[in-house]
Amino acid sequence: MARMNMVQAINSGLDVMLGRDPRVVVFGEDVGYFGGVFRCTDGLQRKYGEHRVLDTPIAEGGIIAAAIGMGVNGLRPVAEIQFADYIYPAFDQIVSELARLRYRTAGDFSAPVTIRTPCGGGIRGGQTHSQSPEGIFTHVCGIKVVMPSNPHDAKGLLISCIEDEDPVVFFEPKRLYNGPFDGDPHKPAVPWSTHPKGEVPEGHYTVPIGKAEIIRPGTEVTVLTYGTMVHVVESAVRLAQVDAEIIDVRSMVPLDVDTLCASVCKTGRCVIVHEATRFSGFGAELSATVQEECFWHLEAPIARVTGWDTPYPHAFEWDYFPGPQRIVAALNSVMEAK
């Protein structure tokens, strides 16, 4: 076991796969010589050469299209989109091509592409460096969508994505790169070195796609969340002093309905928390699923705590961010409902 932050864990996952599988290639804007703007690919080009770890033109549509062509030609491309906010020029290539290729050719062609992209706010990134567009991709048939919340899961899930036969969008909550952020920007930063999930095996291991994890067992209310908000929810639950079961969804497509709904059926209450905007956000799918599967066990309406339905405002970041205060209020309201 080693101590790693999330950047080091992702780097280690790429390193392991580049070393194990000659088909793996890693590319994107600034990922080669420089090692990525967040350093996730640091040192990999030096180690594996510039035919395996490449810088690309600033053209997200071209990056994903090239990844598709490489995937069709037998490689296992890992493409980085520098910020999730920049992914939209590649939308057609992801939605109409990458996600559909297996289906439209009845399985004769496919491209096992992993798209890594940093998402989420809390870094003063304004509306072009803070978005959480995971929900948009969950609406596309044929592509898997995951988001780890810690170094251990980041490495294990990333390896699963690269080894998976289907395309995956791997969202990296960038506020968590250096430490588990609890939602209070005024507290001193906490590093991963003191967190149990900062312990990461150095070699190959996997965290399965499609499996949620119970972060904290509890009996009174279930909180469904993922990414940065896992840690914010943990903090809020301590503040609210409720015996909440916190579930890190981790994989949105496919979704671990059994784990999520077994918990809600047990606790009878459900709060859903994500950083992305609310309207048609992934929380809506979670809420509908819980309602369909757990209706007769519910003792209170399902509550959602999310980003407001506005673009991410630079100057008002902490009023926008769904912090512990709002989560505590939702927990209290759900607990009070009879």
Next chain:
Amino acid sequence: MRQSRLHVPHPPARPGEKPDFSYVQISAPGAVARPDTRAPALEIEHLGSEMVRVLDGQGQALGPWNPHLEPEELQVALRHMLLTRLFDDRMQRMQRQGRISFYMKSTGEEAVAVAQAMALRPGDMLFPSYRTQGLFVVRGKSLVDLMCQCLSNTRDMCSGRQMPIMYHWATGNIFSISGNLATQFPQAVGWAMAAAIKGEDHIAAAWLGEGASAEADFHHALTFAAVYQAPVILNVVNNQWAISSFQGFAGGEHRTFARRGPGYGIPGVRVDGNDFLAVYAVTQWAAERARASGGPTLIELVTYRAAAHSTSDDPARYRPKEEWQAWPLGDPIARLREHLIRLGEWSEERHQALERELDAHVTACWKEAVTYGTLTEGPWLDPLTMFEDVFHEMPANLERQREELGRLVQNRAAAAPPAHDADTQTLAGEG
């Protein structure tokens, strides 16, 4: 006082007006120099504004681009082009009879796909557009398979998931046709990059229409191809019309499409797309260059879309009916036939015999294809197969939905045994 004005392009002629192709700059056959395949891109910019031509009006092959093919190869080429045309004609008629839902002909452009596929190697990967069915014909895909795709029947390579003509052929190294235009262009570059990364000498080739060259994907493809000097041939089929929009709406009024290549540092070659020999020679030149680490080539194939865009539009509403007759580069099949006749390797009688033979072949293929099902009369694929291939392994939510549809299908079958459903009955009635 002057003020800014938009220039909204107009084609030289609309319905009722006299066709005018004076805007098409045409070089004399044999007149364009053939540079060494290792020539630096920026030293051969003339290839983007001139027009490589080999065949003259009398069926003679002239100049340095003559690929000097054997008569037997030319006869095979003629056969492929003619088969493509007769296949198109048959499928168009079958659409008019309501047997298939949609079709797109490549009439007048057969030399593009046929010559280019013949000039490439079987291991080279082809990324087709929707009007390059000749690629499948040259590589030997059975017409029955293509027809079954158009019929969405029980032998449909796409399992009933795609509109007609969206073919693919994995073992024949032909990629899947996308209805979203131009997406295949940068994908072909990625494929070619992978070939180079793996140290293989296969190259990729991709096709799109001049209209689709306006898409960002075109720019991505040329940028990536230039940056990495990928072994790829990028083909713009300039057939003058994108549905009802003439080539000026893709920027063709100001500069040839081939001349975009040098803007990226890529050779751009403009070729008479209805001249089988010229298309073959230019493709061979670009392939040799790519295989020897010389990087990509952009080829503009100047041709004319003789038929409608698809079975869904009537070209008489947006262009003069006489345009195809007035097209200065003629008919690719007639031109190769004249050449072979002039060589003493072909005759009108042999041509007519070949036409009869191929027509009978197309008829036989159609008769076989419909035994595997038609849109109107079945048999049909099991609708439950629609849930397969979304993912490599079916996730639980799709399994549940498949079960739900399975119950519906069973109940429907129990309620109304012989009929299929109302929509197909209507279609059958129209036929």
